[in-house]
Amino acid sequence: MINIVIYKPEIPPNTGNIARQCVGQDAFLHLIGPIGFDMSDSAVKRAGLDYWDRLKLKVYENPEDFLEWLGDREPWLITKFGKLRFDTPEYADEDIIIFGNELKGLPQEWLDRWPERTVFLPMPGEIRSYNLANSVAIVLAHASLKAGIYDQ
Numbered sequence: 001m002i003n004i005v006i007y008k009p010e011i012p013p014n015t016g017n018i019a020r021q022c023v024g025q026d027a028f029l030h031l032i033g034p035i036g037f038d039m040s041d042s043a044v045k046r047a048g049l050d051y052w053d054r055l056k057l058k059v060y061e062n063p064e065d066f067l068e069w070l071g072d073r074e075p076w077l078i079t080k081f082g083k084l085r086f087d088t089p090e091y092a093d094e095d096i097i098i099f100g101n102e103l104k105g106l107p108q109e110w111l112d113r114w115p116e117r118t119v120f121l122p123m124p125g126e127i128r129s130y131n132l133a134n135s136v137a138i139v140l141a142h143a144s145l146k147a148g149i150y151d152q
Helices: 012-025 041-046 063-070 108-113 132-146
Strands: 003-007 028-032 056-060 076-078 096-099 118-120
Touching (some): 003 012, 056 063
Parallel strands (some): 003 096, 076 118
16 A cells, blocks of 8 residues: 655645545555644535545644654655656555645755655646646556556
């Protein structure tokens, strides 16, 4: 199972779409706080997220708690400043793929910590960035294929 991590998400519809993708791809979603919106049961129900009860989810209060869980594992970090194109890594089952905040991306110290594991999506057109949920969908589908998740 692929692990998708979102660093300090701020836009509820992005997180909802990412959660749906994770359920559909049988991936685990990790959210690093502080989270910029209400994730209570009533908020989830009000948003109509009827798949939320099937989501494999862990929420970390802060980045330090996440890094403690991560331990010595080496994640892939998705950033427009990455060294590897998204289809280059040999993704494997249990890989951890981290995406940044919608407005600020990932902290520089994380990019500096794992510089050889930074990954980008090509943007040949004239845009600043892709939508976070769309980026997750592209990378998660490709990583799941490479990891053999679809062979099951």
